[in-house]
Amino acid sequence: MSLQHDVVPPSSQEEKRPAASVQLVTIGDEEAGQRIDNYLLRVCKGVPKSHIYRILRSGEVRVNKGRIDQMYRLAAGDVVRIPPVRVAERQGGGAPVPGAEFHIVHEDSHLLVIDKPAGVAVHGGSGVSYGVIEQLRASRPDAKFLELVHRLDRETSGLLLLAKKRSALTNLHEQMREGKTDKRYLTLVAGDWRNPRQHIRLPLHKFSTPDGERRVVVQAGGMESHTIFNLRRKWHDFALLEAELKTGRTHQIRVHLASSGFPILGDEKYGDFALNRQLQKANDTRGALRRMFLHAWQITFQHPETGQPMTLRAPLPAECERFLVSLGKPAVQGPNDNKAE
Numbered sequence: 001m002s003l004q005h006d007v008v009p010p011s012s013q014e015e016k017r018p019a020a021s022v023q024l025v026t027i028g029d030e031e032a033g034q035r036i037d038n039y040l041l042r043v044c045k046g047v048p049k050s051h052i053y054r055i056l057r058s059g060e061v062r063v064n065k066g067r068i069d070q071m072y073r074l075a076a077g078d079v080v081r082i083p084p085v086r087v088a089e090r091q092g093g094g095a096p097v098p099g100a101e102f103h104i105v106h107e108d109s110h111l112l113v114i115d116k117p118a119g120v121a122v123h124g125g126s127g128v129s130y131g132v133i134e135q136l137r138a139s140r141p142d143a144k145f146l147e148l149v150h151r152l153d154r155e156t157s158g159l160l161l162l163a164k165k166r167s168a169l170t171n172l173h174e175q176m177r178e179g180k181t182d183k184r185y186l187t188l189v190a191g192d193w194r195n196p197r198q199h200i201r202l203p204l205h206k207f208s209t210p211d212g213e214r215r216v217v218v219q220a221g222g223m224e225s226h227t228i229f230n231l232r233r234k235w236h237d238f239a240l241l242e243a244e245l246k247t248g249r250t251h252q253i254r255v256h257l258a259s260s261g262f263p264i265l266g267d268e269k270y271g272d273f274a275l276n277r278q279l280q281k282a283n284d285t286r287g288a289l290r291r292m293f294l295h296a297w298q299i300t301f302q303h304p305e306t307g308q309p310m311t312l313r314a315p316l317p318a319e320c321e322r323f324l325v326s327l328g329k330p331a332v333q334g335p336n337d338n339k340a341e
Helices: 036-043 049-057 132-139 166-177 252-259 273-279 318-326
Strands: 023-026 079-082 104-107 111-116 157-163 182-190 197-201 204-208 214-218 226-234 238-245 294-302 309-313
Touching (some): 036 049, 036 079, 132 157, 182 318, 238 252
Antiparallel strands (some): 204 214, 294 309
């Protein structure tokens, strides 16, 4: 990304202070194509969303000295006038986001692919002060562009793609819309799973609880959703499955399985809560499981610059592998269990 800032937006160290003057920012190639509201939400970190839309409606934000609305898409060379804005106080007394790096599966000039641990949010919000994206930006202050390509639930571990160029982000989003990417997850479920390969097509409806928590239910008229499950290993009470996402709805794998009578072990939203409590304590024959057993283990896509196919993998985390070992020899070794994980 080649940014040409007349006045540079606040850095991660300066975000805690209110902006003191008008900023004039020249848009580079990497920022072209995005909507003005999304651009402002990114560069004016800490500013309430309601305030961003207020300054857009009032005309205080100008592009090339003219008024625009929130739907305007930026073009390379546009000069954006950003008025002085007051940054909201950070939670916890204004403590800065701690920089962090995560296990890197692949990195080049266009992409960063990490193996996200379970229990870490991908971004701040909904009671979470910061997530992977904020921590990576804090640890890479010289990075001109770094955006999430997709998301993983906080409780899910595994492959997470980030774009280092606007062109890469746009290209990968297009691949996902056109079904050209292939995302695979490994999950351990409770129940007597029978089929080597099973399609689940159930419409999903997303809603928020009164306290703001996101929830999903199977409901007629909901979003069309499709997951394919391949049996990898089967024990008396459990089954290790590989999930192929054909659509990418919120909590899709978790709800498709729970609604079909096969809750994911350790799922605190849709799982078997009594079983989860039992699994958190090790016994004489079985180890403990203190997380949700859902891991994004493989993704296939075309490199956004070269067009070459790429398949990346992240092995099962140690705590998941240990639990599988504690179950003993599986009763059934599925035809899809190639032990690639």
